[in-house]
Amino acid sequence: MTTNDEQTLSHIKQFFSAYLQKAGHRKTRERFAILEEVYSRDDHFDADTLYMGMKSKNFRVSRATVYNTLDLLVNCNLVTKHLFNSGNAVYERAFGFYQHDHLVCKECGKITEFCDPRIHNINRKVAELMHFQVTEHKLTLYGLCANCVNKNTPHEAEY
Amino acid sequence: MTTNDEQTLSHIKQFFSAYLQKAGHRKTRERFAILEEVYSRDDHFDADTLYMGMKSKNFRVSRATVYNTLDLLVNCNLVTKHLFNSGNAVYERAFGFYQHDHLVCKECGKITEFCDPRIHNINRKVAELMHFQVTEHKLTLYGLCANCVNKNTPHEAEY
DNA sequence: ATCCCTGCAAAGGGTTTGCAGACGC
DNA sequence: GCGTCTGCAAACCCTTTGCAGGGAT
Numbered sequence: 614m615t616t617n618d619e620q621t622l623s624h625i626k627q628f629f630s631a632y633l634q635k636a637g638h639r640k641t642r643e644r645f646a647i648l649e650e651v652y653s654r655d656d657h658f659d660a661d662t663l664y665m666g667m668k669s670k671n672f673r674v675s676r677a678t679v680y681n682t683l684d685l686l687v688n689c690n691l692v693t694k695h696l697f698n699s700g701n702a703v704y705e706r707a708f709g710f711y712q713h714d715h716l717v718c719k720e721c722g723k724i725t726e727f728c729d730p731r732i733h734n735i736n737r738k739v740a741e742l743m744h745f746q747v748t749e750h751k752l753t754l755y756g757l758c759a760n761c762v763n764k765n766t767p768h769e770a771e772y
Numbered sequence: 773m774t775t776n777d778e779q780t781l782s783h784i785k786q787f788f789s790a791y792l793q794k795a796g797h798r799k800t801r802e803r804f805a806i807l808e809e810v811y812s813r814d815d816h817f818d819a820d821t822l823y824m825g826m827k828s829k830n831f832r833v834s835r836a837t838v839y840n841t842l843d844l845l846v847n848c849n850l851v852t853k854h855l856f857n858s859g860n861a862v863y864e865r866a867f868g869f870y871q872h873d874h875l876v877c878k879e880c881g882k883i884t885e886f887c888d889p890r891i892h893n894i895n896r897k898v899a900e901l902m903h904f905q906v907t908e909h910k911l912t913l914y915g916l917c918a919n920c921v922n923k924n925t926p927h928e929a930e931y
Numbered sequence: 932a933t934c935c936c937t938g939c940a941a942a943g944g945g946t947t948t949g950c951a952g953a954c955g956c
Numbered sequence: 957g958c959g960t961c962t963g964c965a966a967a968c969c970c971t972t973t974g975c976a977g978g979g980a981t
Contacts, residue, residue, distance in 0.1 A: 696855040735888045735911075744921075748914055749914045753909065754899075755908050757905040759902075
């Protein structure tokens with residue numbers, strides 16, 4: 614991890630610390646350890662994978678605390694939680710990363726990210742038309758990734 | 773139900789029938805009863821609500837068959853399945869209705885539909901850029917519906 | 932010292948599965 | 957008649973909850 618990353622991580626910890634204070638939650642070793650574990654990953658992971666990862670490093674932590682802390686991190690926008698079609702929740706770090714959306718391959722399950730700023734125009738328009746106050750959006754495109762398209766007999770594309 | 777609706781329903785049953793045949797699945801009374809129950813609703817419902825609805829009409833059916841049949845209906849695009857942030861699946865009929873997306877109120881849970889054709893431009897562009905074959909998309913905007921905005925102290929909107 | 936947070940294990944709830952009987956083909 | 961589909965209930969799996977001990981404030 615570079616010095617730059619460490620500065621960022623330190624910044625993030627301060628942010629979390631301030632959030633906990635403001636919300637009247639305690640600053641525990643476990644909560645910061647889980648934050649660090651989350652930011653050591655750059656993928657989309659589920660709660661149990663995070664838990665097992667910490668266990669394998671001999672960190673004493675419980676599933677309950679992992680779930681509890683992930684909720685806190687989601688609430689202060691340091692983590693994003695997704696429910697793709699698989700049914701169980703996957704998480705990703707969210708601080709200092711571009712707002713982005715997801716491609717999910719129905720064949721191999723691979724998750725890719727993309728960013729199209731035009732989504733914001735849609736959000737603004739719909740908010741105005743429907744008198745709805747949008748706080749966040751989730752856009753997910755399902756289909757076949759480049760690898761799986763090649764592996765399979767041709768499918769029909771919607772677009 | 774009007775004559776027109778009945779013609780549509782009959783058309784849908786034929787479509788389902790053809791799908792079952794082609795896929796080598798049997799055409800059972802239960803499957804068509806579930807299809808009919810789904811198309812008698814115009815809301816977003818979960819599997820158990822559908823099951824209870826059929827039970828209350830004294831139709832003998834099991835949860836297992838409801839789940840099984842909903843899967844079949846999703847596979848042949850007669851039904852769409854959604855996992856909003858609540859965690860459990862909700863379904864809606866999908867045949868002959870405009871492709872649309874959803875607004876979910878974080879306060880009262882109300883689900884509203886909207887349609888913005890510009891989403892297709894995004895899908896096309898991303899498909900091209902990422903070499904990804906898009907077969908479907910899900911766009912969901914979370915926030916506060918008009919009712920809940922009025923009930924609450926002002927929140928900050930992202931858009 | 933208070934009482935929130937933790938680990939552990941058990942409970943919870945939506946969904947899936949196993950099995951014996953029923954029925955589409 | 958064969959093999960799949962059904963109903964029923966138990967199993968499953970991810971997530972939440974209850975409880976007693978521990979640590980942040």
